[in-house]
Amino acid sequence: MNRSLKIGMVCPYGWDTPGGVQIHMKELAEHFMKAGHEVSLLAPVSDEDSLTEPWVVPAGRPVPIPFNGAVARILFGPIATSRVRQWIASGDFDLLHIHEPAIPSLSLLACVAADGPMVATFHASAPKQKAIYAIGPILEPVLEKLSARIAVSEMARETLKVHFDTEAVVIPNGIETKKYLNGRRNEDWYAPHTLGFLGRFDEQRKGLQVLIQALPEIAKKIPGVRVLVAGPGEDESVLKGVDPSITSRVRFLGRLSEEEKADFFASVDAYVAPNIRGESFGIILAEAMAGGAPIIASDIQAFKDLLHDGEFGKLFSNESSKDLARVAIDVLSNDEARREMSDRGREYALTYDWGSVASQILDVYEVAVAGGAKVTLASENRGWRRLRNE
Protein backbone atom coordinates (compact mmCIF):
# COMPACT_ATOMS: atom_id res chain seq x y z
CA MET A 1 0.00 0.00 0.00
CA ASN A 2 1.33 3.39 -0.90
CA ARG A 3 -0.27 5.64 1.65
CA SER A 4 0.36 5.43 5.36
CA LEU A 5 -2.59 4.32 7.44
CA LYS A 6 -3.78 5.18 10.89
CA ILE A 7 -4.60 1.79 12.38
CA GLY A 8 -6.51 1.14 15.60
CA MET A 9 -5.98 -2.31 17.10
CA VAL A 10 -8.09 -3.82 19.86
CA CYS A 11 -6.81 -6.55 22.17
CA PRO A 12 -9.34 -8.58 24.18
CA TYR A 13 -6.93 -9.94 26.80
CA GLY A 14 -4.87 -8.30 29.56
CA TRP A 15 -1.90 -6.71 27.81
CA ASP A 16 0.53 -7.42 30.65
CA THR A 17 -0.24 -11.13 30.96
CA PRO A 18 1.76 -13.34 28.62
CA GLY A 19 -0.15 -14.88 25.74
CA GLY A 20 0.03 -15.69 22.06
CA VAL A 21 -2.50 -13.07 20.95
CA GLN A 22 -0.67 -10.30 22.80
CA ILE A 23 2.73 -11.25 21.35
CA HIS A 24 1.25 -11.45 17.86
CA MET A 25 -0.34 -8.01 18.19
CA LYS A 26 2.76 -6.39 19.65
CA GLU A 27 5.01 -7.65 16.87
CA LEU A 28 2.49 -6.80 14.16
CA ALA A 29 2.04 -3.28 15.52
CA GLU A 30 5.79 -2.74 15.71
CA HIS A 31 6.22 -4.03 12.19
CA PHE A 32 3.58 -1.64 10.83
CA MET A 33 5.04 1.32 12.69
CA LYS A 34 8.46 0.56 11.23
CA ALA A 35 6.81 0.55 7.79
CA GLY A 36 5.52 4.07 8.41
CA HIS A 37 1.97 3.44 9.57
CA GLU A 38 0.53 4.84 12.75
CA VAL A 39 -0.83 2.40 15.35
CA SER A 40 -2.88 2.90 18.48
CA LEU A 41 -3.69 -0.22 20.46
CA LEU A 42 -6.51 -0.40 22.99
CA ALA A 43 -6.13 -3.13 25.61
CA PRO A 44 -7.03 -4.03 29.18
CA VAL A 45 -4.01 -3.37 31.40
CA SER A 46 -3.56 -4.52 35.02
CA ASP A 47 -0.69 -2.25 35.95
CA GLU A 48 -0.73 1.00 34.00
CA ASP A 49 2.43 2.33 35.63
CA SER A 50 4.64 -0.37 34.22
CA LEU A 51 3.32 0.02 30.67
CA THR A 52 6.33 0.55 28.40
CA GLU A 53 4.75 1.02 24.98
CA PRO A 54 3.55 4.61 24.44
CA TRP A 55 1.20 3.47 21.66
CA VAL A 56 -0.84 1.21 23.96
CA VAL A 57 -3.97 2.88 25.36
CA PRO A 58 -5.10 1.24 28.62
CA ALA A 59 -8.86 0.70 28.87
CA GLY A 60 -9.03 -0.49 32.47
CA ARG A 61 -8.15 -3.46 34.64
CA PRO A 62 -9.08 -6.87 33.22
CA VAL A 63 -11.14 -9.39 35.19
CA PRO A 64 -10.02 -13.03 35.33
CA ILE A 65 -12.84 -15.27 34.10
CA PRO A 66 -12.72 -18.97 33.26
CA PHE A 67 -13.47 -19.26 29.57
CA ASN A 68 -12.89 -22.18 27.19
CA GLY A 69 -11.01 -24.19 29.76
CA ALA A 70 -8.49 -21.50 30.69
CA VAL A 71 -8.64 -18.33 32.75
CA ALA A 72 -9.02 -15.37 30.43
CA ARG A 73 -8.30 -11.83 31.57
CA ILE A 74 -10.97 -9.81 29.84
CA LEU A 75 -12.72 -6.47 30.24
CA PHE A 76 -16.35 -5.48 29.73
CA GLY A 77 -19.11 -3.37 31.25
CA PRO A 78 -20.41 0.18 30.88
CA ILE A 79 -17.15 1.94 31.73
CA ALA A 80 -15.20 -0.17 29.25
CA THR A 81 -17.88 0.55 26.63
CA SER A 82 -17.55 4.29 27.05
CA ARG A 83 -13.73 4.05 26.93
CA VAL A 84 -14.00 2.15 23.65
CA ARG A 85 -16.40 4.72 22.19
CA GLN A 86 -14.18 7.57 23.30
CA TRP A 87 -11.09 5.94 21.77
CA ILE A 88 -12.88 5.39 18.45
CA ALA A 89 -14.36 8.89 18.35
CA SER A 90 -11.05 10.63 19.03
CA GLY A 91 -8.83 8.27 17.06
CA ASP A 92 -9.63 9.35 13.49
CA PHE A 93 -8.70 5.85 12.34
CA ASP A 94 -8.55 4.68 8.72
CA LEU A 95 -9.15 1.15 9.88
CA LEU A 96 -9.77 -0.96 12.98
CA HIS A 97 -8.04 -4.30 13.37
CA ILE A 98 -9.93 -6.23 16.02
CA HIS A 99 -8.61 -9.46 17.53
CA GLU A 100 -10.94 -12.24 18.70
CA PRO A 101 -14.21 -10.30 18.43
CA ALA A 102 -16.17 -13.39 19.46
CA ILE A 103 -14.69 -13.18 22.98
CA PRO A 104 -16.86 -11.10 25.33
CA SER A 105 -14.31 -8.37 25.86
CA LEU A 106 -13.08 -5.04 24.42
CA SER A 107 -12.92 -6.40 20.87
CA LEU A 108 -16.61 -7.24 20.81
CA LEU A 109 -17.45 -3.84 22.27
CA ALA A 110 -15.35 -2.12 19.61
CA CYS A 111 -17.01 -4.11 16.86
CA VAL A 112 -20.44 -3.01 18.08
CA ALA A 113 -19.44 0.60 18.63
CA ALA A 114 -17.67 1.28 15.33
CA ASP A 115 -18.71 1.68 11.73
CA GLY A 116 -16.46 1.69 8.69
CA PRO A 117 -13.43 -0.33 7.61
CA MET A 118 -12.94 -3.13 10.13
CA VAL A 119 -10.82 -6.27 9.91
CA ALA A 120 -10.84 -9.01 12.53
CA THR A 121 -8.41 -11.81 13.26
CA PHE A 122 -9.67 -15.05 14.78
CA HIS A 123 -7.03 -16.98 16.71
CA ALA A 124 -8.86 -19.61 18.70
CA SER A 125 -10.14 -22.93 17.53
CA ALA A 126 -12.66 -24.89 19.54
CA PRO A 127 -15.20 -27.60 18.89
CA LYS A 128 -18.78 -26.45 18.52
CA GLN A 129 -20.45 -25.93 21.87
CA LYS A 130 -24.09 -25.87 22.85
CA ALA A 131 -23.77 -22.25 23.99
CA ILE A 132 -23.07 -21.20 20.44
CA TYR A 133 -26.71 -21.73 19.54
CA ALA A 134 -27.62 -19.17 22.18
CA ILE A 135 -24.98 -16.57 21.40
CA GLY A 136 -24.86 -17.08 17.64
CA PRO A 137 -27.85 -14.84 16.87
CA ILE A 138 -26.37 -12.11 19.08
CA LEU A 139 -22.97 -12.22 17.43
CA GLU A 140 -24.08 -12.69 13.84
CA PRO A 141 -25.15 -9.09 13.13
CA VAL A 142 -22.04 -7.85 14.91
CA LEU A 143 -19.51 -9.99 13.04
CA GLU A 144 -21.31 -9.15 9.83
CA LYS A 145 -20.03 -5.58 10.14
CA LEU A 146 -16.46 -6.70 9.55
CA SER A 147 -15.10 -5.80 6.13
CA ALA A 148 -12.89 -8.89 6.19
CA ARG A 149 -12.06 -11.79 8.45
CA ILE A 150 -8.67 -13.38 8.95
CA ALA A 151 -8.11 -16.79 10.55
CA VAL A 152 -4.61 -17.67 11.75
CA SER A 153 -4.87 -21.32 10.76
CA GLU A 154 -7.00 -23.82 8.88
CA MET A 155 -8.39 -24.91 12.25
CA ALA A 156 -9.38 -21.39 13.24
CA ARG A 157 -11.05 -20.96 9.83
CA GLU A 158 -12.95 -24.20 10.29
CA THR A 159 -14.08 -23.08 13.76
CA LEU A 160 -15.36 -19.81 12.36
CA LYS A 161 -17.20 -21.58 9.60
CA VAL A 162 -18.88 -24.07 11.92
CA HIS A 163 -19.76 -21.52 14.60
CA PHE A 164 -20.86 -18.54 12.55
CA ASP A 165 -21.15 -19.82 9.00
CA THR A 166 -18.76 -17.25 7.60
CA GLU A 167 -15.61 -17.56 5.54
CA ALA A 168 -12.20 -16.16 6.34
CA VAL A 169 -8.86 -15.58 4.68
CA VAL A 170 -6.12 -17.69 6.26
CA ILE A 171 -3.00 -15.70 7.18
CA PRO A 172 -0.65 -17.36 9.68
CA ASN A 173 0.91 -15.83 12.76
CA GLY A 174 4.25 -14.19 12.15
CA ILE A 175 7.69 -14.65 13.61
CA GLU A 176 10.88 -12.62 13.38
CA THR A 177 13.00 -15.22 11.60
CA LYS A 178 16.19 -13.20 11.74
CA LYS A 179 16.13 -13.34 15.55
CA TYR A 180 16.77 -17.08 15.31
CA LEU A 181 19.17 -17.02 12.40
CA ASN A 182 22.37 -16.50 14.33
CA GLY A 183 21.93 -18.64 17.41
CA ARG A 184 25.19 -20.10 18.63
CA ARG A 185 25.63 -23.55 20.11
CA ASN A 186 26.09 -23.23 23.85
CA GLU A 187 28.79 -25.75 24.72
CA ASP A 188 27.67 -25.80 28.33
CA TRP A 189 24.25 -27.06 27.24
CA TYR A 190 25.12 -29.23 24.30
CA ALA A 191 26.32 -32.79 24.13
CA PRO A 192 25.69 -35.15 21.22
CA HIS A 193 22.11 -36.50 21.16
CA THR A 194 20.40 -33.64 22.95
CA LEU A 195 16.64 -33.15 22.67
CA GLY A 196 14.98 -29.83 23.47
CA PHE A 197 11.64 -28.93 25.04
CA LEU A 198 10.38 -25.39 25.55
CA GLY A 199 7.23 -24.29 27.37
CA ARG A 200 5.47 -24.15 30.71
CA PHE A 201 6.56 -27.64 31.63
CA ASP A 202 4.30 -28.01 34.67
CA GLU A 203 1.20 -27.79 32.48
CA GLN A 204 0.03 -31.28 31.74
CA ARG A 205 -1.24 -30.37 28.25
CA LYS A 206 2.29 -29.38 27.14
CA GLY A 207 3.13 -33.07 27.37
CA LEU A 208 6.61 -33.08 28.91
CA GLN A 209 5.65 -36.29 30.77
CA VAL A 210 5.21 -38.06 27.41
CA LEU A 211 8.80 -37.22 26.55
CA ILE A 212 10.15 -38.23 29.99
CA GLN A 213 8.38 -41.59 29.75
CA ALA A 214 9.92 -42.16 26.34
CA LEU A 215 13.45 -41.63 27.66
CA PRO A 216 14.20 -45.14 29.00
CA GLU A 217 13.26 -46.61 25.64
CA ILE A 218 15.39 -44.07 23.73
CA ALA A 219 18.35 -44.57 26.10
CA LYS A 220 18.46 -48.26 25.23
CA LYS A 221 19.39 -47.40 21.64
CA ILE A 222 21.00 -43.99 22.15
CA PRO A 223 22.95 -44.18 25.43
CA GLY A 224 23.94 -40.52 25.38
CA VAL A 225 20.45 -39.06 25.03
CA ARG A 226 19.73 -35.93 27.09
CA VAL A 227 16.86 -33.47 27.37
CA LEU A 228 17.09 -29.72 27.84
CA VAL A 229 13.89 -28.27 29.32
CA ALA A 230 13.50 -24.52 28.89
CA GLY A 231 10.67 -22.33 30.07
CA PRO A 232 8.94 -21.33 33.27
CA GLY A 233 7.46 -23.86 35.67
CA GLU A 234 6.85 -24.15 39.38
CA ASP A 235 7.66 -27.68 40.42
CA GLU A 236 9.55 -30.44 38.81
CA SER A 237 7.01 -33.08 39.77
CA VAL A 238 7.17 -34.52 36.26
CA LEU A 239 10.29 -36.28 37.48
CA LYS A 240 8.60 -37.77 40.56
CA GLY A 241 8.87 -41.54 40.65
CA VAL A 242 11.18 -41.62 37.65
CA ASP A 243 14.36 -43.70 37.85
CA PRO A 244 17.45 -41.60 38.80
CA SER A 245 19.34 -42.92 35.77
CA ILE A 246 16.69 -41.11 33.70
CA THR A 247 16.33 -37.94 35.76
CA SER A 248 20.08 -37.33 35.47
CA ARG A 249 19.55 -36.94 31.73
CA VAL A 250 17.09 -34.07 32.16
CA ARG A 251 18.29 -30.54 32.74
CA PHE A 252 16.05 -27.55 33.53
CA LEU A 253 17.24 -24.21 32.16
CA GLY A 254 14.43 -21.98 33.46
CA ARG A 255 12.97 -19.11 31.48
CA LEU A 256 15.11 -18.02 28.52
CA SER A 257 15.59 -14.57 27.02
CA GLU A 258 15.03 -14.09 23.29
CA GLU A 259 18.76 -14.36 22.50
CA GLU A 260 19.09 -17.44 24.68
CA LYS A 261 16.16 -18.96 22.81
CA ALA A 262 18.08 -18.71 19.51
CA ASP A 263 21.10 -20.35 21.17
CA PHE A 264 18.81 -23.00 22.61
CA PHE A 265 17.54 -24.03 19.15
CA ALA A 266 21.13 -24.17 17.94
CA SER A 267 22.11 -26.38 20.89
CA VAL A 268 19.69 -29.26 20.35
CA ASP A 269 19.79 -32.09 17.85
CA ALA A 270 16.00 -32.09 17.64
CA TYR A 271 13.21 -30.00 19.08
CA VAL A 272 10.40 -32.07 20.63
CA ALA A 273 6.83 -30.74 20.89
CA PRO A 274 4.82 -33.43 22.70
CA ASN A 275 1.77 -31.18 23.27
CA ILE A 276 -1.34 -33.20 24.00
CA ARG A 277 -4.03 -30.63 23.18
CA GLY A 278 -4.97 -26.96 23.40
CA GLU A 279 -2.62 -25.82 20.66
CA SER A 280 -4.27 -23.91 17.84
CA PHE A 281 -1.24 -22.73 15.91
CA GLY A 282 2.11 -23.95 17.17
CA ILE A 283 4.18 -20.81 16.57
CA ILE A 284 6.98 -22.40 18.59
CA LEU A 285 7.54 -24.94 15.80
CA ALA A 286 8.04 -22.16 13.26
CA GLU A 287 10.51 -20.48 15.61
CA ALA A 288 12.42 -23.71 16.20
CA MET A 289 12.60 -24.31 12.46
CA ALA A 290 13.85 -20.77 11.88
CA GLY A 291 16.53 -21.61 14.44
CA GLY A 292 17.50 -24.67 12.43
CA ALA A 293 16.26 -27.35 14.83
CA PRO A 294 14.79 -30.51 13.30
CA ILE A 295 11.26 -31.04 14.63
CA ILE A 296 9.61 -34.00 16.33
CA ALA A 297 5.97 -33.25 17.17
CA SER A 298 2.79 -34.97 18.31
CA ASP A 299 0.27 -35.43 15.53
CA ILE A 300 -2.37 -33.02 16.91
CA GLN A 301 -4.22 -31.08 14.21
CA ALA A 302 -2.36 -27.77 14.61
CA PHE A 303 1.04 -29.42 14.26
CA LYS A 304 -0.07 -31.61 11.39
CA ASP A 305 -1.25 -28.51 9.52
CA LEU A 306 1.87 -26.50 10.26
CA LEU A 307 4.23 -29.33 9.32
CA HIS A 308 2.23 -30.24 6.19
CA ASP A 309 1.47 -33.75 7.48
CA GLY A 310 5.05 -34.50 8.34
CA GLU A 311 6.75 -32.95 5.33
CA PHE A 312 8.69 -30.46 7.48
CA GLY A 313 9.06 -32.45 10.69
CA LYS A 314 8.52 -35.91 12.09
CA LEU A 315 5.16 -36.68 13.70
CA PHE A 316 4.44 -39.28 16.37
CA SER A 317 1.06 -40.45 17.51
CA ASN A 318 -0.22 -38.15 20.25
CA GLU A 319 0.32 -39.20 23.91
CA SER A 320 2.26 -42.29 22.88
CA SER A 321 5.69 -42.42 24.52
CA LYS A 322 6.44 -45.55 22.59
CA ASP A 323 5.90 -43.93 19.22
CA LEU A 324 7.84 -40.85 20.33
CA ALA A 325 10.76 -43.11 21.28
CA ARG A 326 10.67 -44.77 17.88
CA VAL A 327 10.73 -41.44 16.01
CA ALA A 328 13.37 -39.91 18.30
CA ILE A 329 15.72 -42.88 17.85
CA ASP A 330 15.21 -42.64 14.12
CA VAL A 331 16.03 -38.94 14.03
CA LEU A 332 18.92 -39.00 16.50
CA SER A 333 20.72 -41.83 14.73
CA ASN A 334 20.69 -40.22 11.30
CA ASP A 335 22.96 -37.17 11.04
CA GLU A 336 22.43 -36.69 7.33
CA ALA A 337 18.62 -36.63 7.61
CA ARG A 338 18.83 -34.15 10.49
CA ARG A 339 20.96 -31.76 8.49
CA GLU A 340 18.53 -31.96 5.61
CA MET A 341 15.52 -31.38 7.92
CA SER A 342 17.26 -28.38 9.41
CA ASP A 343 17.94 -26.78 6.01
CA ARG A 344 14.44 -27.33 4.71
CA GLY A 345 12.97 -26.11 8.00
CA ARG A 346 14.86 -22.84 7.83
CA GLU A 347 13.63 -22.20 4.33
CA TYR A 348 10.03 -23.13 5.16
CA ALA A 349 10.08 -20.90 8.28
CA LEU A 350 10.49 -17.90 5.97
CA THR A 351 6.83 -18.21 4.97
CA TYR A 352 6.03 -17.26 8.59
CA ASP A 353 8.33 -14.27 8.60
CA TRP A 354 6.66 -10.96 9.44
CA GLY A 355 7.87 -9.55 6.15
CA SER A 356 5.58 -11.89 4.24
CA VAL A 357 2.79 -12.17 6.84
CA ALA A 358 2.41 -8.43 7.40
CA SER A 359 2.21 -7.71 3.68
CA GLN A 360 -0.59 -10.26 3.34
CA ILE A 361 -2.44 -8.52 6.18
CA LEU A 362 -1.86 -5.20 4.44
CA ASP A 363 -3.47 -6.64 1.29
CA VAL A 364 -6.57 -7.32 3.38
CA TYR A 365 -6.46 -3.79 4.82
CA GLU A 366 -6.31 -2.48 1.28
CA VAL A 367 -9.59 -4.17 0.39
CA ALA A 368 -11.17 -2.94 3.62
CA VAL A 369 -10.26 0.72 3.14
CA ALA A 370 -11.09 0.68 -0.58
CA GLY A 371 -14.41 2.44 0.01
CA GLY A 372 -12.52 5.49 1.22
CA ALA A 373 -14.56 5.88 4.41
CA LYS A 374 -12.99 6.34 7.84
CA VAL A 375 -13.88 4.63 11.08
CA THR A 376 -16.70 6.38 12.90
CA LEU A 377 -18.92 5.68 15.84
CA ALA A 378 -21.81 3.50 14.74
CA SER A 379 -24.80 5.63 13.88
CA GLU A 380 -28.33 4.74 14.82
CA ASN A 381 -30.16 2.49 12.43
CA ARG A 382 -31.66 3.63 9.20
CA GLY A 383 -35.15 4.40 10.48
CA TRP A 384 -33.83 6.87 13.02
CA ARG A 385 -31.58 8.53 10.48
CA ARG A 386 -34.47 9.03 8.10
CA LEU A 387 -36.71 10.42 10.81
CA ARG A 388 -34.10 12.92 11.84
CA ASN A 389 -33.01 14.01 8.39
CA GLU A 390 -36.33 14.33 6.70
Add this chain to the structure above:
Amino acid sequence: MSNSVFIAILIILLLAWYLSFSATRLDRCHHRVETSWEHLDALLQRRAALALEIARNSDLDPATEMILTSSAYQSREANIGDREDAETSLSESLKFLHHSALQGEITISVGLINELTTLTDKIRTAIAIHLEAISAVRNLRQKLVFRFFHLAGRAKWPEKYHFEDDEL
Protein backbone atom coordinates in the same frame (compact mmCIF):
# COMPACT_ATOMS: atom_id res chain seq x y z
CA MET B 1 -58.82 -2.45 27.24
CA SER B 2 -56.25 0.32 27.30
CA ASN B 3 -53.77 -2.28 28.42
CA SER B 4 -54.10 -4.34 25.26
CA VAL B 5 -53.87 -1.22 23.10
CA PHE B 6 -50.65 -0.38 24.87
CA ILE B 7 -49.28 -3.85 24.23
CA ALA B 8 -50.30 -3.69 20.57
CA ILE B 9 -48.49 -0.38 20.14
CA LEU B 10 -45.44 -1.80 21.86
CA ILE B 11 -45.38 -4.80 19.53
CA ILE B 12 -45.71 -2.58 16.48
CA LEU B 13 -42.87 -0.36 17.70
CA LEU B 14 -40.67 -3.36 18.37
CA LEU B 15 -41.41 -4.77 14.94
CA ALA B 16 -40.65 -1.44 13.32
CA TRP B 17 -37.37 -1.24 15.17
CA TYR B 18 -36.47 -4.78 14.21
CA LEU B 19 -37.26 -4.20 10.54
CA SER B 20 -35.26 -1.03 10.45
CA PHE B 21 -32.36 -2.79 12.20
CA SER B 22 -32.49 -5.63 9.68
CA ALA B 23 -32.62 -3.22 6.75
CA THR B 24 -29.52 -1.48 8.07
CA ARG B 25 -27.75 -4.82 8.30
CA LEU B 26 -28.60 -5.69 4.72
CA ASP B 27 -27.70 -2.23 3.52
CA ARG B 28 -24.26 -2.54 5.08
CA CYS B 29 -23.70 -5.91 3.43
CA HIS B 30 -24.76 -4.61 0.02
CA HIS B 31 -22.44 -1.69 0.42
CA ARG B 32 -19.59 -4.07 1.17
CA VAL B 33 -20.27 -6.08 -1.97
CA GLU B 34 -20.05 -2.88 -4.01
CA THR B 35 -16.82 -1.59 -2.48
CA SER B 36 -15.10 -4.96 -2.61
CA TRP B 37 -16.10 -5.34 -6.26
CA GLU B 38 -14.79 -1.89 -7.13
CA HIS B 39 -11.50 -2.72 -5.50
CA LEU B 40 -11.28 -6.07 -7.28
CA ASP B 41 -12.19 -4.44 -10.58
CA ALA B 42 -9.40 -1.90 -10.17
CA LEU B 43 -6.90 -4.67 -9.46
CA LEU B 44 -8.04 -6.62 -12.52
CA GLN B 45 -7.59 -3.55 -14.68
CA ARG B 46 -4.10 -3.16 -13.35
CA ARG B 47 -3.44 -6.80 -14.15
CA ALA B 48 -4.60 -6.30 -17.74
CA ALA B 49 -2.32 -3.29 -18.09
CA LEU B 50 0.56 -5.28 -16.69
CA ALA B 51 -0.17 -8.14 -19.09
CA LEU B 52 0.04 -5.74 -22.03
CA GLU B 53 3.31 -4.40 -20.74
CA ILE B 54 4.70 -7.92 -20.40
CA ALA B 55 3.53 -8.78 -23.92
CA ARG B 56 5.16 -5.68 -25.30
CA ASN B 57 8.47 -5.89 -23.46
CA SER B 58 9.26 -9.58 -23.49
CA ASP B 59 10.46 -11.89 -26.13
CA LEU B 60 7.43 -14.18 -26.40
CA ASP B 61 6.36 -16.55 -29.13
CA PRO B 62 3.60 -15.06 -31.31
CA ALA B 63 0.88 -17.41 -30.03
CA THR B 64 1.45 -16.55 -26.38
CA GLU B 65 1.71 -12.90 -27.22
CA MET B 66 -1.56 -13.02 -29.10
CA ILE B 67 -3.50 -14.75 -26.35
CA LEU B 68 -2.08 -12.42 -23.75
CA THR B 69 -2.77 -9.28 -25.73
CA SER B 70 -6.26 -10.19 -26.81
CA SER B 71 -7.45 -11.30 -23.38
CA ALA B 72 -5.91 -8.21 -21.81
CA TYR B 73 -7.69 -5.96 -24.31
CA GLN B 74 -10.96 -7.75 -23.78
CA SER B 75 -10.82 -7.57 -20.02
CA ARG B 76 -10.27 -3.83 -20.29
CA GLU B 77 -13.05 -3.11 -22.71
CA ALA B 78 -15.63 -5.88 -22.70
CA ASN B 79 -18.91 -5.75 -20.84
CA ILE B 80 -19.18 -8.07 -17.90
CA GLY B 81 -20.68 -10.93 -19.91
CA ASP B 82 -17.69 -11.28 -22.21
CA ARG B 83 -15.32 -10.23 -19.54
CA GLU B 84 -15.73 -13.41 -17.52
CA ASP B 85 -14.08 -15.41 -20.29
CA ALA B 86 -11.46 -12.75 -20.87
CA GLU B 87 -10.41 -12.75 -17.22
CA THR B 88 -10.24 -16.53 -17.18
CA SER B 89 -8.05 -16.71 -20.26
CA LEU B 90 -5.89 -13.93 -18.85
CA SER B 91 -5.53 -15.85 -15.56
CA GLU B 92 -4.60 -18.99 -17.44
CA SER B 93 -2.07 -17.39 -19.75
CA LEU B 94 -0.46 -15.39 -16.93
CA LYS B 95 -0.20 -18.53 -14.84
CA PHE B 96 1.44 -20.32 -17.74
CA LEU B 97 3.77 -17.37 -18.30
CA HIS B 98 4.69 -17.12 -14.63
CA HIS B 99 5.44 -20.79 -14.49
CA SER B 100 7.60 -20.81 -17.61
CA ALA B 101 9.46 -17.75 -16.41
CA LEU B 102 10.25 -19.45 -13.11
CA GLN B 103 11.47 -22.50 -15.03
CA GLY B 104 13.70 -20.24 -17.10
CA GLU B 105 12.00 -21.19 -20.36
CA ILE B 106 11.25 -17.59 -21.23
CA THR B 107 12.76 -14.39 -19.97
CA ILE B 108 10.65 -11.67 -18.45
CA SER B 109 12.25 -8.84 -16.52
CA VAL B 110 12.46 -9.49 -12.79
CA GLY B 111 10.62 -6.26 -12.07
CA LEU B 112 7.59 -7.33 -14.10
CA ILE B 113 7.55 -10.80 -12.60
CA ASN B 114 7.67 -9.41 -9.07
CA GLU B 115 4.89 -7.00 -9.90
CA LEU B 116 2.83 -9.86 -11.29
CA THR B 117 3.40 -11.95 -8.16
CA THR B 118 2.34 -9.20 -5.74
CA LEU B 119 -0.64 -8.28 -7.90
CA THR B 120 -1.77 -11.91 -8.08
CA ASP B 121 -1.56 -12.19 -4.28
CA LYS B 122 -3.66 -9.06 -3.92
CA ILE B 123 -6.24 -10.31 -6.40
CA ARG B 124 -6.50 -13.62 -4.61
CA THR B 125 -7.21 -11.86 -1.32
CA ALA B 126 -9.63 -9.43 -2.95
CA ILE B 127 -11.60 -12.26 -4.57
CA ALA B 128 -11.84 -14.17 -1.29
CA ILE B 129 -13.17 -11.11 0.51
CA HIS B 130 -15.57 -10.21 -2.29
CA LEU B 131 -17.03 -13.72 -2.36
CA GLU B 132 -17.38 -13.58 1.40
CA ALA B 133 -19.37 -10.35 1.08
CA ILE B 134 -21.59 -11.90 -1.58
CA SER B 135 -22.43 -14.94 0.47
CA ALA B 136 -23.24 -12.72 3.46
CA VAL B 137 -25.82 -10.83 1.35
CA ARG B 138 -27.23 -14.02 -0.12
CA ASN B 139 -27.58 -15.65 3.30
CA LEU B 140 -29.44 -12.65 4.64
CA ARG B 141 -31.72 -12.25 1.65
CA GLN B 142 -32.80 -15.85 1.82
CA LYS B 143 -34.15 -15.39 5.32
CA LEU B 144 -37.90 -15.18 5.68
CA VAL B 145 -38.09 -11.71 7.28
CA PHE B 146 -36.02 -10.19 4.52
CA ARG B 147 -38.06 -11.80 1.76
CA PHE B 148 -41.46 -11.18 3.31
CA PHE B 149 -40.91 -7.48 4.00
CA HIS B 150 -38.96 -6.89 0.79
CA LEU B 151 -36.09 -5.42 2.75
CA ALA B 152 -33.71 -5.66 -0.18
CA GLY B 153 -35.85 -3.23 -2.16
CA ARG B 154 -34.68 -2.98 -5.74
CA ALA B 155 -31.09 -3.95 -5.00
CA LYS B 156 -29.76 -6.51 -7.47
CA TRP B 157 -29.11 -10.09 -6.44
CA PRO B 158 -25.30 -10.17 -6.09
CA GLU B 159 -23.59 -12.06 -8.91
CA LYS B 160 -20.68 -14.42 -8.67
CA TYR B 161 -18.51 -14.54 -11.78
CA HIS B 162 -16.85 -17.66 -13.10
CA PHE B 163 -13.39 -16.19 -13.18
CA GLU B 164 -13.54 -15.80 -9.42
CA ASP B 165 -13.16 -19.55 -9.14
CA ASP B 166 -10.00 -19.53 -11.24
CA GLU B 167 -6.90 -20.85 -9.64
CA LEU B 168 -4.44 -17.99 -9.62
